[in-house]
Amino acid sequence: xxxxxxxxxxxxxxxxxxxxxxxxxxxxxxxxxxxxxxxxxxxxxxxxxxxxxxxxxxxxxxxxxxxxxxxxxxxxxxxxxxxxxxxxxxxxxxxxxxxxxxxxxxxxxxxxxxxxxxxxxxxxxxxxxxxxxxxxxxxxxxxxxxxxxxxxxxxxxxxxxxxxxxxxxxxxxxxxxxxxxxxxxxxxxxxxxxxxxxxxxxxxxxxxxxxxxxxxxxxxxxxxxxxxxxxxxxxxxxxxxxxxxxxxxxxxxxxxxxxxxxxxxxxxxxxxxxxxxxxxxxxxxxxxxxxxxxxxxxxxxxxxxxxxxxxxxxxxxxxxxxxxxxxxxxxxxxxxxxxxxxxxxxxxxxxxxxxxxxxxxxxxxxxxxxxxxxxxxxxxxxxxxxxxxxxxxxxxxxxxxxxxxxxxxxxxxxxxxxx
Numbered sequence: 001x002x003x004x005x006x007x008x009x010x011x012x013x014x015x016x017x018x019x020x021x022x023x024x025x026x027x028x029x030x031x032x033x034x035x036x037x038x039x040x041x042x043x044x045x046x047x048x049x050x051x052x053x054x055x056x057x058x059x060x061x062x063x064x065x066x067x068x069x070x071x072x073x074x075x076x077x078x079x080x081x082x083x084x085x086x087x088x089x090x091x092x093x094x095x096x097x098x099x100x101x102x103x104x105x106x107x108x109x110x111x112x113x114x115x116x117x118x119x120x121x122x123x124x125x126x127x128x129x130x131x132x133x134x135x136x137x138x139x140x141x142x143x144x145x146x147x148x149x150x151x152x153x154x155x156x157x158x159x160x161x162x163x164x165x166x167x168x169x170x171x172x173x174x175x176x177x178x179x180x181x182x183x184x185x186x187x188x189x190x191x192x193x194x195x196x197x198x199x200x201x202x203x204x205x206x207x208x209x210x211x212x213x214x215x216x217x218x219x220x221x222x223x224x225x226x227x228x229x230x231x232x233x234x235x236x237x238x239x240x241x242x243x244x245x246x247x248x249x250x251x252x253x254x255x256x257x258x259x260x261x262x263x264x265x266x267x268x269x270x271x272x273x274x275x276x277x278x279x280x281x282x283x284x285x286x287x288x289x290x291x292x293x294x295x296x297x298x299x300x301x302x303x304x305x306x307x308x309x310x311x312x313x314x315x316x317x318x319x320x321x322x323x324x325x326x327x328x329x330x331x332x333x334x335x336x337x338x339x340x341x342x343x344x345x346x347x348x349x350x351x352x353x354x355x356x357x358x359x360x361x362x363x364x365x366x367x368x369x370x371x372x373x374x375x376x377x378x379x380x381x382x383x384x385x386x387x388x389x390x391x392x393x394x395x396x397x398x399x400x401x402x403x404x405x406x407x408x409x410x411x412x413x414x415x416x417x418x419x
Contacts, residue, residue: 032140035130040147042128047151054151055121056107057144058114063129064144067117074103074153103155103264107148108141154265158308160225161216161259161280162232163288164188166252167297169211180252181212183242184235188215191234194334195227202227207279212254214285216263222315225260225307226324230331232258233346233380236300236392241337255295257288258378259303260320291375294365300393302348304362304374317376318360318412321348339384346380349396350411359411361396 046052046068053074055067098120109117118125166180188206195202203218215231217224242251261284291301302321306314315323325346334341350359366372379393399409 036140036143036147039128039130039144043147043151046126046128052151053153054107054148055102056109056114056117057148058109058111059141060111060114061127063127065111065114066126066128066148067114067121067123068126069121069123073123074099100155100157103153104157106145107152108145152266156220156263156265156280156282158260158314159216159220159263159280159284160228160307161214161261161263161284161288162228163209163212163214163257163285163292164232164235165209165212165255165257165292165295167255168253172249176249179250181208183251184212184239184254187235187238187242188213188231190238191231194234194331194336195231198330198334200227200230200330202231204228204231209289212252214280214288216280222307222320222323225320226327229258229320229324229346230328232256232300233344233382233392234331234334236380237336237382237390240390240392253297255292255297255299255301257291257295257301257303257375259284259287259291260305260307261287261303287373290367290369290371290373291365293367294375296394296398298392298394300378300380302376302378304376318348321346321376321378336382336384336390337387339387341382342385343383344380346378348376348378349393349399351396361399361409362412363399363409 043054046054046066051070052068053071055069055074057064057066102117114125117123164184166184169177169180172180185206188204192202192204201219202224204215205218206213206215208214215228215235217228217231219227236254236256239251239254243253245251261282263280263282263284265280287303291303295301302317304317305320306316307320308314328344328346331344332341347358348360350361352358361377363375363377364372365375377394377396377399379391379395382390382392384390
């Protein structure tokens with residue numbers, strides 16, 4: 001492919017990208033759209049097929065100024081800030097908090113902030129002339145912001161992610177693997193459709209793990225995380241119904257995990273352009289993968305986490321599940337397999353107390369690297385008007401050393417949920 005072909009390919013891709021932003025660009029003139037295509041082609045050139053990352057930008061001098069660094073420089077800066085945090089040449093490096101703040105949230109900076117970024121990172125700023133004063137329009141600024149992030153990395157300090165894993169996937173034939181992945185993808189789509197029917201917004205994204213999917217909500221915040229928690233159960237319910245009906249191994253046997261933690265978002269290259277949708281990696285996906293190593297077939301594990309409640313407060317796993325349980329009433333009236341849902345309950349399992357109620361069992365599991373972490377065993381019961389209840393997860397009594405390797409368990413404060 002020569003340079004002219006590359007330019008045409010890039011232009012076509014950019015046009016498709018702007019079509020993806022049609023909700024924002026629908027009121028633009030053809031000239032404004034053409035100017036944005038010219039801008040995105042320029043950003044694509046600075047990106048250099050993924051060699052560089054665009055960290056931030058600001059409107060300046062009939063154009064925009066940018067801070068562009070090689071992709072490996074972000075890792076070097078991160079390692080340097082870690083060493084500085086340990087007392088090594090601390091005054092020469094920005095803090096880790098500075099770098100995370102730079103990669104978190106909006107990339108548009110003021111000229112003074114850009115000066116500070118350039119000084120702290122020891123890099124040069126680039127100026128990109130524009131055909132028109134695009135950045136002077138707030139609507140255009142939002143589009144430029146989205147374009148910049150497509151060629152960048154984003155740090156998210158608190159995001160919920162669910163993992164769905166197909167049990168025995170590696171033992172299946174390629175055809176069975178294909179059909180089971182397709183079945184799981186359908187269950188996720190069906191779950192989102194059910195939530196949208198109840199006016200519960202969830203803009204979910206997914207990435208393959210090989211044996212299943214990581215799934216997350218592109219929206220952030222407590223409500224977004226709770227909605228993802230509900231999506232997980234609805235997807236598992238759709239899968240359970242399908243398994244009752246299937247004759248051959250076309251519907252997967254699943255296990256699932258849910259966790260909240262830090263992640264980095266990026267756009268992988270597809271052809272010679274970054275994809276429209278982002279992928280994630282970070283502490284949250286690492287924890288999920290390690291949790292899944294210890295999960296039993298049909299089990300649902302929830303990590304031991306702290307989730308942001310607001311700008312200055314956070315809640316733990318027990319409080320989060322309690323909050324999610326309070327909103328389950330929104331799902332009453334859903335139709336699953338042609339039958340109306342009368343009630344849904346979800347809880348973390350434990351043992352019955354003599355005076356009534358249950359404890360919550362916190363399990364300490366160790367992965368193959370010898371690293372221990374706390375998890376909780378979760379269940380959900382979906383009661384329908386006519387059909388049999390859909391029981392998701394495994395009972396607490398199955399959590400034994402011969403079934404699930406763990407270091408020890410402890411019982412947390414009692415709950416009123418029925419197990």
